[in-house]
Amino acid sequence: MSYQNSNLERRRFLKLLVGAGAISLMPASLPSRAQTRAKVVIVGNGAAGISLANRLVQHLSADQIVLVGARKRHLYQPGQTLVASGLWKASQVLSTTEQWLPPGITWHEQNASAFLPEQQKVVLENGTTLSYDVLVVAMGTQLNYTHIEGMDERLIGQHGIGSVYPGPEGALATDTAFKQFMNKGEGKAIFTLAETPIKCAGAPLKMTFTSLARLEQTGRRHAFDVSFATPFKDRLFSIPVYNDFVMARFGDQGVDIADQKTLIGIDPTNKKARFSLTATGKTLVEAYDYIHVVPPMSAPDVIKHSDLVWNQGPHKGEWMAADQYTLQHPTFPNVFGIGDVTGIPLSKTAASVKKQVPIVEANLLSYLNDKPLEAEFNGYTSCPLITGFGKAILAEFGYGGKLLPSFPFISPTEETWMAWVMKEQMLLPAYQAMLDGKI
Structure with missing residues (x-):
């Protein structure tokens, strides 16, 4: 397909996306x-x-x-x-x-x-x-960073510590810390998950997937050790179909999944993290070059x-x-x-x-x-689960894990470019319309 035709198809898709989104977001009759x-x-x-x-x-x-x-x-x-x-x-x-x-x-x-x-x-x-x-x-x-011994929100961006949650400054500092990690050409990255309910439960997974994509771009993925610590048994995401996908994809991408492992302490100066191991009741201290911290929340x-x-x-x-x-x-x-x-x-x-x-x-x-x-x-909740640059899964579900897709042309269980476009280009205007009380 030529560049011109590709752009034409893209524009047609975006128009379709906007139209479908307007229908799916239309409020019921108001009191x-x-x-x-x-x-x-x-x-x-x-x-x-x-x-x-x-x-x-x-x-x-x-x-x-x-x-x-x-x-x-x-x-x-x-x-x-x-x-x-x-x-x-x-x-x-x-x-x-x-x-x-x-x-x-x-x-x-x-x-x-x-x-x-x-x-x-x-x-x-x-x-x-x-x-x-x-x-x-x-x-x-409330982001309870201090429930992790030695951790403070002000450490984000320093000592190899990243965390996407506090705000744009923290997100920017997280990007800086990860760039410094990549520039070393090798090292160990640990991604974590909190044992409490958290906002945007897919964010820790998105950060892992985009980080893996960035490491691939260095041409030295083999030199980086990547692990994901989850407090739960065989669970990275609450909905089975998405959990199975992430578990399998992490396996394919060489991510070491550590079950029943909760971050409880951090020594930023020495770049060491302390974990509680639920299965044994013991603690484990691990060195890291980069760590993405997900704080307990309430x-x-x-x-x-x-x-x-x-x-x-x-x-x-x-x-x-x-x-x-x-x-x-x-x-x-x-x-x-x-x-x-x-x-x-x-x-x-x-x-x-x-x-x-x-x-x-x-x-x-x-x-x-x-x-x-x-x-x-x-x-109903939705998580455009970024799985790499230019692809994502539009995970939409509700109580009982029931899938609740909004768009008939976007599979709720498959990676698509369409879902990526929604996340990267379309959701902000929809969000702003929500703030205005229009949808």
Whole structure:
């Protein structure tokens, strides 16, 4: 095929992709405008909080909506793996919070310091107390780097340490650390996985795959030892079909998979990592030249120290309690959770947020109108699993591991260039439309 014809086919595909995406992302019919003066407080000004605020102003007066959160920068977190892999600039994942906010709402540029759900109040870090009729918690995850002895977020980019999670600066520093590792021409790289639920569970795998592709480009892949440490038995990903693929592909690419092995400590000066071995109860110290650290994660401490946290079950004391279908708090019916902060089976991706926002929107309005909560979240999440430069698997699934493909022309279980294009070119515009409350 000629270059000209190839470009023509590419343009045709992109048009088809946009059209199909618009159909699959089209929201259901919205509830009518609520006849209420209820005050809604949204705590958390990331993707979930902003997207919900932009949808609620279609039903409530702007002066009824209060947004709480100190972050002035908005981060397109799905793009951080591309920054850390040397494919994007850090500036491509950055914007301002203010540019996405609907006119007329109140924004308190403070974080919450306490929740008092019995009193229907939130206390801010500056001492301000806010009352609410309905509370939505959208605070995201807390990265617990210090739960790994010797580890600190400020070490990323130094001593061969990388980690994609903190933000664009950390992603850029991760890229720098990996380039330094490659430039040595040989060495040992260790990729890790946390034993807690994490946001974007595919990110550690993406970082491994893109790193392998970069090592291949050096022409000296044989000189680099690459291993992946997972706390789990025979599991790198929660969905069997994708887990089987990754396990097999890592085997083909010469990656040593170390089961039931959890990173618990790091000695950055001497470049040594300490692991807990679940099968034996022993610890193991390993030298490394490069290590990608995935920290344990939880809801923010302010949630963990409140009555909003789960008090039973697998997420007890760590994540916000919410019904996995309605996203309503099981104890406080005028409280809803959305996004990464919730302790439900699947929720910690931007794709999940996109599906959850209309659910919370509908159920919140139903609650205000004394109607049954009928909207249900099916667990939908999506991970464009990059498997190399120019190819990816568009993993889409929901509760029970059920595959939920959105595009009939993209196989949910096969590597395709189409899935790569979605990740690299198409998802950011869709994400921005979500922030605007348009999809």
